Amino acid sequence: MADCVFCDFVATRRRHSQMVYEDDCVLAILDDNPLAEGHTLVILKSHHPDLTTVSPTDAAEMGRSVARIGGALKAALGAEFIYIASIGEQVRHVHFHLVPRYKGDAAGFGHFLSARTKLQNGQAIAAKIKACLPI
Numbered sequence: 001m002a003d004c005v006f007c008d009f010v011a012t013r014r015r016h017s018q019m020v021y022e023d024d025c026v027l028a029i030l031d032d033n034p035l036a037e038g039h040t041l042v043i044l045k046s047h048h049p050d051l052t053t054v055s056p057t058d059a060a061e062m063g064r065s066v067a068r069i070g071g072a073l074k075a076a077l078g079a080e081f082i083y084i085a086s087i088g089e090q091v092r093h094v095h096f097h098l099v100p101r102y103k104g105d106a107a108g109f110g111h112f113l114s115a116r117t118k119l120q121n122g123q124a125i126a127a128k129i130k131a132c133l134p135i
């Protein structure tokens with residue numbers, strides 16, 4: 001779809017160094033402005049403005065990928081908890097935010113009020129996560 005930042009990414013892979021996972025259904029990349037190290041976006045490859053139009057098969061596949069990537073974030077980065085959020089108001093293309101919480105971080109909704117930073121060392125963080133994902 002024209003003018004959709006995630007459709008553009010799926011088509012161009014312009015931030016491939018930040019990619020942590022890809023299969024037939026989804027791509028996962030590190031967020032440019034993470035709330036915490038390893039903040040990852042799991043993006044459905046096909047354009048749907050929200051989950052209501054996604055096929056049950058793709059929704060289930062996406063759920064499996066979210067769970068696997070969340071497990072990899074814990075294993076790779078030592079996160080205590082992984083928040084999974086889908087707000088979908090800014091970019092109307094189905095995606096989930098996986099936001100790690102580390103020891104000492106604010107818990108609950110307070111974690112989402114943390115200042116977002118500029119992604120640094122994205123390639124190294126992505127490599128750590130990829131190493132914890134089964135092929």
Ligand SMILES: [Zn+2]
Nearest residue numbers: 004007047093
């Ligand atoms: Zn799109």
